[in-house]
Amino acid sequence: MGLLRYSINVTLDGCCHHEAGLPPDEESMAYWTARIAEADALIYGRLTYEMMESAWRRPASGPWPDWMTARDIPFAESIDRAKKYVVSGTLDAVDWNAELLAGDLAAEIRRITRGSNGILAVGGVTLPLALADLGLIDEYEFLVHPVLAGRGPTLLSGLRERISLEVIDRREFPSGVIAQRYRPILVSE
Template identity: 40%
Template sequence: MRNVIYAINTTLDGCCDHIKFYPDEETMEYFMHLTRDADTFLYGRKTYQLMVPYWPDVVKNPSGDRKEDIEFAQAFDAVDKIIVFSQSLDSPEGNKTKIVRTGLQDEVLKLKQEQGKNILTGGVNIPSQLAELGLIDEYHIVVHPIVIGEGRRLFDGINLQEKLQLKLVESTVFKSGSVALRYLKQ
């Protein structure tokens, strides 16, 4: 069975709004490795539109971008499929994107049964719904040593039936002071 991995950057105060801060080189490398171990992305419309066409465009025109951004963009572009859960998105960018309007749980359970690499998700809305359904196997949260005081918050609006018990299995401290935390669902 394939794993669903939730990976996200956050500040000390829980802000995960990528417009408010930008990850450093080590963080980009960390996410590049996670991306290389995946062949499917699960996104909501907002996260999808944040990632596409931005990263595919970096691959097409890498001038002026940092080395780690180009490497991440190449890893992102190599992923086989992107599943976008959206009621409002009319058409996908490219031929590897599929829009799904209903059936989050059924779609993810089906994907988990297929052969392949990990399934990677990010953002807030879809991962919160996946957490509510107990469908996330690993949580990779990179905490940055800054306080923003505004913006989208990690697990904003989550509605759990019972506490979500996680086990810390790995932590990595970067030179910047950011900490990558890897949790498994218990």
């Protein structure tokens, strides 16, 4: 059975918006490239899918855009070729190596995890909140940046119930970014 891992960049004050001043350094970009490459598939909601596609899909013309640096291209190649699932009630179709999930969220995610023996990487803000509320996330992975955003959407805002976590891995980058992975602690009643 596949492992469902939610991964995201976050500021010290909990902001998880992609425009919160979190430019990746060399090491964190390499970290995310490796994470994307190791995943069996990526699972996004519509907004995250569309945002990632607009930035990281290989142009039909072939070459990568001029704005990409040498460190961006391996990430772009990994995400471009990755299998993707898109959760949406508004899209009629998806491409970019993607399958649309429009049915019951819990049933669809369970179907995907049963069909995998690897890591299924979930990104974004809204979809992970729904998955956390359903108790479907097996691991949480946060790259905590030494930034105070002061505004923007915050990590898992609106979570219905507290989820206790235990640290399973921690790594500090020279830039001050700290990568932390957690597993939910199952509490017996």
